[in-house]
Amino acid sequence: MLFQIPKLLRGAGSAFLDLLYPPHCTLCLCKTTAGEHLCATCRKKAPVIRAPFCDTCSQPFPGQIESAFLCPNCRERHFEFTCAVACYQSRDGVREVVHRFKYNGKIYLRHVLVDWLAETLKDPRLQTPACDRIVPVPLHPTRERERGFNQAHILAEGLARRSGIPLAHCLKRIRYTTTQTIFDREERMENLRGAFQLRQSAQVRNLHLLLIDDVLTTGSTVDECARVLRDAGAASVRVATVARA
Ligand SMILES: [Zn+2]
Ligand SMILES: [Zn+2]
Structure with missing residues (x-):
């Protein structure tokens, strides 16, 4: 009986919260079951990346290709x-949910x-070799203060909890870079040089790392992170993101 009291209270509390904030789909506002922020219809509408896509960057290719291939950019x-x-793909509902979460x-x-994000773990490219650590792309402390959180860190934490792969917060961002969108590729790479550093006492030697960010755009940011991790002796660096621009 004693054990039922907190449970009852919890039930009453969540019923009360449901009255105040009825559970609804964040995109179409229809009613959902408690704890669901997206309805089944909106989930189904999320733009899935289907084969064929680039082996390196997952850019989908409109057409018929049976074998593994690289997009012109990765070639x-x-x-x-x-x-x-x-x-x-980072468009429609997926883009909208990322945006509301982040901004x-x-x-x-x-x-x-x-x-x-967790669906990426079913991809054979992330299964062999097994990932040893999950590493979030860091934000500069100033940016993190402005935003109040690091979106990549929150996502990496969630993925670590779900997969059982340990989280390793092993990078830091030491340079506050200006927004990347105004630059072309060369300038973007130049702008990012030296922006990241390995944290003191971080151990990545011989480990297979999985780098996490919210959206992959040009790949320049994760590439620069991967360079630092590889220089520090990581056996390999792969990247998983919620979506791809
Ligand atoms: Zn919906
Ligand atoms: Zn590619």
Whole structure:
């Protein structure tokens, strides 16, 4: 009986919260079951990346290709990471949920984003060799103070909890870089040089690392992170993001 009291109270509390904030889909506002922030219809509409796609950066290719292939961008460029995996395109509902999470401070949407991120672990490219550590892309402390959180860290934490792969907070951002969007590729790389550093006492030697960010755009940021990790002796660096631009 004693054990039932807190349970009852909890039940009453959550019923009360449901009255105040009825559970609804963050995108279409329809009613959902408690704890669900996206309805089944909106989940189904999320733009999935289907084969064929680039082996390195997961850029989908419109057409018929049976064998593994590289997109023109990856063919002419060397990346420090082995591959970048995302299961969704950053558009429509996916883009909207990422945006609300990141810029409107709707932290509870992490549950939806971690669902999408966790799907990358089924990709054979992330299964062999097994990932030893999950590493979030760091934000500069000033940026993190402005935003109140590091979106990559929250997602990496969720993925670590779900997969059982330990989280390793082993990078730090030492330079506050200006926004990347105004630069071309060369300038972007130049702008990022020296932006990241290995944290003191971080051990990455001989480990297979999985780097986490919210969205992959050009790959320049994760590439620079991967360079630092590889220089520190990481056996390999792969990348997983919720979505790909
Ligand atoms: Zn919906
Ligand atoms: Zn590619």
